[in-house]
Amino acid sequence: MRALISDKSAHGDPVEGALTRIKAEPNARSRIVSDSHQWEAPMSYAEILVALGEDDAAYQRASYAGMLAGQLGASLLGVLSRWPHPPEVEPNATIGMVGELLAEARASCHVDLATVEAGFRATVEASVDQVFFAGGIGSMTEAVLREARRADLIVIGQSTSSGNDDGPCDAQVLLVRGGRPVLVVPPAYEARALPRHIAIAWRDCRASRRVVREALPLLRRAQQVSVVTLNEVLSATPASSAADVADFLQSHGVPARARGRSGAAPLRELLHILDEDDADLLVAPAYCSNQLVCSELVRQTTRMLSRCRIPCLLST
Template structure:
């Protein structure tokens, strides 16, 4: 399996440069095209009585949006130099809706973590939770400050669900190139989650795997899987994203929510 097109969300937040460099490094390694994608909503003016003044405010906001998109394109061109094949797509509109639509031509979508302590990435940022629910593609979540992903030591956070099976399948190009792959199952019923069958599936694709059953009752499942990943010096985690939409409210379970906000390593997720 190959990765032919990697799509990266570009905004003007502090972590954007590292995210683009990380995606460009992956594209160079896999011989993939790297596509930068940005959306900038035009924020409507505050209602006022003077129609002419409102029109001027709207025109100024449109100019600001165009300038932000140009700045994002320049950032992408500067930081994506490692990728041999590059493309750029942008729109004056919703960054989430635009990225979700453009991802129809992508094999992998790269976005940034947005935890409580990660700072404000601005109006061009794409929230990974809603994106996971809409995109229909694997999403690589990258923490701030990471500009390179070797993906040589990978932890698969396994649970016998559709989402986890999808994530393992989507991650095969990376798993096949890893030096070490660990399947880790968390919880008191860890031995009933079919980890050995998941390992056999990967072995059939040439991946050498070890399985681990983690049953610590003292800490949360998210903390336990992240502690295991640190112990194994992993730089990538693969897992299913468990959530649902209710009237456009994006609801995720505890483990998914905690990983989305706090993961210190890259995480490939599928829903």
């Protein structure tokens, strides 16, 4: 054992060396932390998943996701799943006739999926090197949840849940079960470059800390990042915590600043700040682990998504 210890010391134990430097130099700790950041590989997204559809807003969303993937050096996965349209069945139809009608409906559904895939690839092929498509029959939300295991980021449209499996992706379900950050894009939103002015809606909770960390690939490429403290009755956030977050981001090379607190009406004031700063991306927590305030935060998230005119990156 002594031989092992002496051999380790001879080759220079990094932990022992760090402790020696801290004892010898009071300011050594900050330099050690700075040095450790240089050893980290640059964080980025390897694959982005986008929920597809058959309307114009879905193709614009795919184009936006393609721009993100292309400029971040990521591959792009388009996902579409839907149920066949139920056929009209005559009252006197036999079981065999019903089976034929169902088979025709499924075949028509596969043709629609192939049409969307062709349009999706034509939309993004000029922006992204690697494009994948996953299509199938079934629930759209379940399909996105299944494919999310291979993606770093989920991009969906700004729509409310329809309450059934035929509707668009349910953002609440994806946030709770997806295990990935969700980027919600408003209808008809277009952008040809990565977000330059990003606002962070800061609430001192686990969800805020996680979404800030998961947004680093975008935050690092921004020109300006503002940390806005949400002033909420149900979720008290110290004013000093925004400055701490700005310091954390600056240590990762992000040009961040603490913007100040929102007023008595957090959502209205936050939207005003977004317009004032000309922000093109909002990073915000979706829920928190405190069950007493979770239902209120769900309502706030829903209202924010329905009123925000720029993409929102959310996490739990």
